[in-house]
Amino acid sequence: MSGDPLLEVKSLRLSVRTDEGLAQILDHVELQLPRGHILGVVGESGCGKSTLARAVLGIMPNRAVLESGEIRFEGEDLLKLPDREMTRRLRGRRIGFIPQDPYLALNPVFKIGAQLLSMLRWHAPPDLRSESDRRRRVLSLLRRVQIPEPELVLERYPHQFSGGQRQRLMIAGALACSPALVVADEPTTALDVTTQLQILTLLRSLTEEFGIAMLFVTHDLGVVAELCDAVTVMYAGQTVETGRTNEVLADPQHPYTQALLACHPDRSGALLGIQGLVPSPLAPPSGCRFSPRCSYAQAQCSRRTPRLVREAPGRFVSCRLADERQRERT
Ligand code: SF4
16 A cells, blocks of 8 residues: 555554453554555454444444554544544544444434434535535435435335345445545445345445545455455454455465455354364463464464564565565565
């Protein structure tokens, strides 16, 4: 990746206080997302990817302890912003959100028109001050996300739509205030395969048309291959590999990425085929967190935490093997 990134996460370390102790949810997470690009964040359930997505939106888990790091958006560290500033200037405005479950995100007792228009009333850009301008904007977005008969749709309730249509409504809502970045948290997981493909195609064309960057959280490397320009692979709260999608998928360097590719995730996000279990965030293994499951593990892997090594421009891998390769090169 080159140029000034729109979004940059640097050495983010976040824990949660639990009754059993401190759970390390994110540990020195790094990522960069240039303007107009789509970055997939992929990993098993519980790897911290959704917590990362929510942290970008300024939504922290209960009893969170922010230990270190920065989340820079357009150069500004979001972690230093008071929540009222996030709400006033960024969340829902410069940073849109598409949730995993549109059933929960839409309020069942209000009509679609009222919900989309109220979003615009709160966060309206300067060119949408009047109610008729806002209504025009909503109708044009509904057409753009391929919702038929948008005038009638404004008068309907969420239960009158299918899962795919509801997700299209959420996409229209996320785009309403012309964001620079959209955070999407597994938005196609609950959909059937055909609808999933339609939504991915729609997201790709909308991000290109409006020049929007997207942080796309998923457990499915097939979705990453379909949609994302670049990918960050996370394991047990850490970034283990990042690079352009075609390069990472064609030639994965981290043993976890290799294992992930060799498996086929089921629809719940559980992976079939990697030996062993994801470690508990309450007691992660010392050194490399993947070492209890890694077929290349050696004694030193449990003693030292591998650093993120630059393998090529935009390509980083956190593994002893990458470290050794780099030392051989220099
Ligand atoms: Fe495997 Fe060691 Fe690399 Fe960890 S550091 S992924 S245990 S080879």
